[in-house]
Amino acid sequence: MSLRTRDWLKFGTLVVIAFVFGLAFASALNLPKQSAATEAGWALQTPARAPIAAAKPIADLSNAFVAVADHVRPAVVFVRSEHRERADAGGRLPPGFEDFFPQFRRRPQVQQGTGSGFIVSPDGYILTNNHVVAGADRVTVRLYDKREFTAKVVGSDPATDVAVIKIDARDLPAVSMGNSDSTRVGEWVLAIGNPMGEQFAFTVTAGIVSAKGRLLNGLQQSRYSIQDFIQTDAAINPGNSGGPLVNVRGDVVGINAAIASETGFYAGYGFAIPINLAHTVMQQLIKTGHVERAVMGVAIRDAQPEDADAVGLKDITGVVVNSYTGDDSPAKRAGIQPGDVIVALDGQAVSNVPQLQQMVGFKRPGETVDVTVLRQGGVRKTYTVRLERAPMGDEQVASNASAGKGEAAPREEALGISVQPLTADDQGGPHVIVKVNGTPTRNRAEFREALSKVRHGDIVTLQVLTPDSSSPAGWTGRVVRLRAR
Numbered sequence: 088m089s090l091r092t093r094d095w096l097k098f099g100t101l102v103v104i105a106f107v108f109g110l111a112f113a114s115a116l117n118l119p120k121q122s123a124a125t126e127a128g129w130a131l132q133t134p135a136r137a138p139i140a141a142a143k144p145i146a147d148l149s150n151a152f153v154a155v156a157d158h159v160r161p162a163v164v165f166v167r168s169e170h171r172e173r174a175d176a177g178g179r180l181p182p183g184f185e186d187f188f189p190q191f192r193r194r195p196q197v198q199q200g201t202g203s204g205f206i207v208s209p210d211g212y213i214l215t216n217n218h219v220v221a222g223a224d225r226v227t228v229r230l231y232d233k234r235e236f237t238a239k240v241v242g243s244d245p246a247t248d249v250a251v252i253k254i255d256a257r258d259l260p261a262v263s264m265g266n267s268d269s270t271r272v273g274e275w276v277l278a279i280g281n282p283m284g285e286q287f288a289f290t291v292t293a294g295i296v297s298a299k300g301r302l303l304n305g306l307q308q309s310r311y312s313i314q315d316f317i318q319t320d321a322a323i324n325p326g327n328s329g330g331p332l333v334n335v336r337g338d339v340v341g342i343n344a345a346i347a348s349e350t351g352f353y354a355g356y357g358f359a360i361p362i363n364l365a366h367t368v369m370q371q372l373i374k375t376g377h378v379e380r381a382v383m384g385v386a387i388r389d390a391q392p393e394d395a396d397a398v399g400l401k402d403i404t405g406v407v408v409n410s411y412t413g414d415d416s417p418a419k420r421a422g423i424q425p426g427d428v429i430v431a432l433d434g435q436a437v438s439n440v441p442q443l444q445q446m447v448g449f450k451r452p453g454e455t456v457d458v459t460v461l462r463q464g465g466v467r468k469t470y471t472v473r474l475e476r477a478p479m480g481d482e483q484v485a486s487n488a489s490a491g492k493g494e495a496a497p498r499e500e501a502l503g504i505s506v507q508p509l510t511a512d513d514q515g516g517p518h519v520i521v522k523v524n525g526t527p528t529r530n531r532a533e534f535r536e537a538l539s540k541v542r543h544g545d546i547v548t549l550q551v552l553t554p555d556s557s558s559p560a561g562w563t564g565r566v567v568r569l570r571a572r
Contacts, residue, residue: 203330242372265338280330294321323357384416399465410564
């Protein structure tokens with residue numbers, strides 16, 4: 088063996104010995120490996136922290152939302168409605184030629200709509216909106232577990248926009264119904280439904296009850312429509328209609344029905360039908376397939392400050408009788424007069440129109456109610472009114488006709504209005520004042536005579552006829568109160 092080879096062997100042996108002693112030294116010092124050091128460094132970046140005590144109420148609310156969503160969503164359904172138009176040749180061929188020119192035959196047109204609903208009984212009854220299923224030839228329901236059923240429309244009520252449909256199934260998850268009367272403005276609520284169709288099915292949004300007793304102008308409504316909407320800022324969009332609005336206890340307090348938006352999409356305002364109203368309608372629809380509604384035979388509006396002053400009310404509350412709906416009105420027979428402010432029904436205080444509508448509307452036709460009114464000057468009277476059945480299939484109420492054209496008339500300074508004698512050409516045009524403070528005014532002289540008794544600051548009650556094409560007489564009466572200047 089050469090000297091050079093022996094030198095290399097000695098050098099290699101020394102390297103191996105140094106490596107072994109190095110490992111032993113590192114082991115004695117218990118130095119961490121690279122992977123362990125990396126893990127230790129990661130642990131240092133995310134240290135365990137104690138819960139923030141002040142955030143616990145928010146965490147509890149978040150957990151409550153999760154629990155409510157998990158509890159209610161299985162009872163929410165996706166509703167698809169189909170309306171099929173009859174196939175024909177579209178008027179392009181003479182009768183009898185369609186079979187010879189099938190290429191010109193128009194195919195059946197199917198209009199589809201989608202919405203939401205929720206199961207109210209384990210045997211398949213479902214609540215939704217009337218406008219979701221109105222006119223449908225076929226209604227299909229998809230459950231949260233993705234099963235699909237063909238549904239039967241049990242009954243619907245356009246006046247409240249409530250419908251009941253049914254599927255043939257058993258042991259279904261059903262919602263629990265709350266008490267919408269006790270729901271308070273400011274309470275948290277969740278809206279659950281299918282906004283924008285299948286793509287966003289079973290969506291949950293959160294908000295609060297923003298207001299109660301809302302009337303929605305612009306909705307198609309009949310003379311006997313009942314409107315008492317819950318307003319919420321929980322996001323509601325097309326497709327949410329018919330879905331439940333639920334409180335943090337998981338109870339349904341309303342049926343999501345409408346939005347107020349220039350675009351037709353969510354803009355911060357959503358509206359739901361109170362569940363107490365919907366439940367009453369549902370019971371009648373299941374029992375008879377239709378709703379019987381009682382009426383007093385009056386046209387009404389909410390009281391204004393001038394009405395409260397005229398009858399001596401400290402608070403601006405109650406419902407003003409504008410006119411009768413016919414000469415045989417139950418209220419007229421009982422002695423109630425236009426201009427009276429209804430303040431109680433059967434001893435229960437009446438605050439606004441939606442409240443009175445519900446209190447009367449779901450009494451039985453033929454029942455009697457005690458109506459307490461305040462009259463001009465603070466006279467308080469109670470009348471017993473026998474309710475009648477509301478007409479079925481009532482037509483839509485048309486909006487008032489535009490004012491008629493004519494030469495400007497002298498201004499009646501006391502009320503800030505102008506008047507002129509009624510002529511035959513004025514039918515369907517101007518508003519007609521027929522009484523001032525209960526005194527008939529058949530001409531301008533009588534009108535001015537009635538005003539001569541009015542002092543500065545007095546409240547003047549006018550009975551006015553307004554053009555109304557839906558009325559057989561062409562007019563609808565209403566009461567207007569003004570403060571004399």
